[in-house]
Amino acid sequence: MNIPDLPPGQALLGQRVLVLGIANEHSIAYGCAKVFRALGADLALTYLNEKARPHVEPLARELGADIFLPCDVGEAGSLEAVFEAIAARWGRLDIGLHSIAFAPREDLQGRLADSSAEGFARAMDISCHSFIRMARLAEPLMTGGGTLIAMSYHGAAKVVPNYNLMGPVKAALECAVRYLAYEMGPRDIRVHAVSPGPLKTRAASGLKDFDELLAEASARAPIGELVDIEDVGLTTAFLATPYARRLTGTTTYVDGGLSIMG
Numbered sequence: 001m002n003i004p005d006l007p008p009g010q011a012l013l014g015q016r017v018l019v020l021g022i023a024n025e026h027s028i029a030y031g032c033a034k035v036f037r038a039l040g041a042d043l044a045l046t047y048l049n050e051k052a053r054p055h056v057e058p059l060a061r062e063l064g065a066d067i068f069l070p071c072d073v074g075e076a077g078s079l080e081a082v083f084e085a086i087a088a089r090w091g092r093l094d095i096g097l098h099s100i101a102f103a104p105r106e107d108l109q110g111r112l113a114d115s116s117a118e119g120f121a122r123a124m125d126i127s128c129h130s131f132i133r134m135a136r137l138a139e140p141l142m143t144g145g146g147t148l149i150a151m152s153y154h155g156a157a158k159v160v161p162n163y164n165l166m167g168p169v170k171a172a173l174e175c176a177v178r179y180l181a182y183e184m185g186p187r188d189i190r191v192h193a194v195s196p197g198p199l200k201t202r203a204a205s206g207l208k209d210f211d212e213l214l215a216e217a218s219a220r221a222p223i224g225e226l227v228d229i230e231d232v233g234l235t236t237a238f239l240a241t242p243y244a245r246r247l248t249g250t251t252t253y254v255d256g257g258l259s260i261m262g
Contacts, residue, residue, distance in 0.1 A: 004242035011241045013040030016090045018082070020046050020071060020134065021099030021151070024055045028151055028196060029099035031229025035237045037063045041095070044086055046071035066090075073100060073130035074122070083137040093141040095240045098134050099151040101127040107165050115165045123165055128173040135180050135191070145188030147240040150177055151232075152193040152251060154259050162213070174251050181249030190248035192239045196232045197221065197255030223256035 017036045021029035022045055037043055044067035047056035053070070060068045067089055072078045086093055107119030131150045138148060155163035156170035174193045181191040198217045218226050235254045238244055253259045 004245075009038065010040045011243070012036060012095075012237065015041045015094040015240070016044070016086070016092060017041045017095040017097070017240075018044045018046075018086060018093060018138075019097045019099070020073070021097070022047065022056050022059060023052060025059060026199075026229070027099065028199060028229050028232050029097060030059055031231075031233040032097055032099065032236045033059075033063055033233075035230065035233030036095070036097075036240075039237055039241075042066050042090075044069075044082070044090075046082060048072055073133070074102075074126050079130065079133055079137065083141070087141060091141075092143055093138050094144075094146050096134055096138045096146070096148045097151075097236065098131040098149065100130060101151070101166065101169075103127070103165050103169070109162075110164065112164050112168065120165060120169075123169045124172060127166070127169045128176060131173060132176055132180070135184065139184060139187065139189065142187065142189050146190070148180065148184075148189065148191045149236055149239060150191075150193050152177075152195045154195055154197075154253070154255065156195070156251075157259075160213070177251070178249045185248060190239075190244070192248065193251040194232060194236050194239070195251050195253045195255065195259070197227045197253075197258050199227065199229065199232075217255070217258050220261050221256035221258040222260070225256060227254055227256055 019029050019033045033043055043063055043065040045060045045065045046069055047053045049070060049072060067085055069082050069085055071082050103123035104119040107115045135148050150173055152170045152174050154160060155167040156174050177191050177193040198214050232254050235252060
């Protein structure tokens with residue numbers, strides 16, 4: 001049996017990792033980046049714009065990021081510029097994490113039936129299609145194989161009150177993960193969705209009655225408490241290690257068992 005020989009704390013030693021979606025110290029992407037770094041990875045981190053930079057730059061310094069660049073996936077050429085920098089600096093990429101979601105507030109807080117075509121299209125482009133674009137750009141840099149991971153939510157599979165427009169968008173994202181896993185499997189590129197339980201992040205704050213959702217999740221989860229960003233990071237990192245080398249196309253729940261409840 002060929003069991004990976006990985007020293008503790010070095011399961012990702014020397015791996016080159018791109019993390020999209022850090023907004024502040026509460027971001028899921030930041031929790032993931034911390035674990036990647038703790039396991040020996042080199043990091044490329046991005047920030048949305050100059051307004052966001054002061055919140056992200058101290059985190060990039062803390063984590064010793066090799067690459068730190070702006071990236072607005074809704075702006076033409078922005079994602080491409082990040083990959084050009086990675087190609088120039090590293091010449092390869094091993095892991096890509098996409099933790100980006102957006103919907104216009106008026107569409108997110110209203111009924112799905114009342115959502116605008118423009119709002120739905122923008123939510124789909126930023127929250128789903130940008131992951132597809134990321135995968136396309138990452139593929140030629142993953143010459144020795146790699147792992148691509150997107151962040152989802154249980155509202156993709158079941159109705160979660162007030163999740164509204166983002167439910168169908170995240171369902172599309174999880175479906176995209178499966179198709180990308182199929183298409184990129186021959187190049188030894190594995191693709192996953194990770195579905196965390198409710199977390200207090202900036203993106204989640206836009207959901208109506210979110211505090212009630214948190215309280216209900218804590219009460220109903222078999223483990224009896226909410227997950228945190230480091231919990232999500234640990235599972236995400238596992239999926240990128242050789243320990244998960246035969247897993248692909250999956251949606252992995254990190255929610256204290258909340259998703260099994262009826």
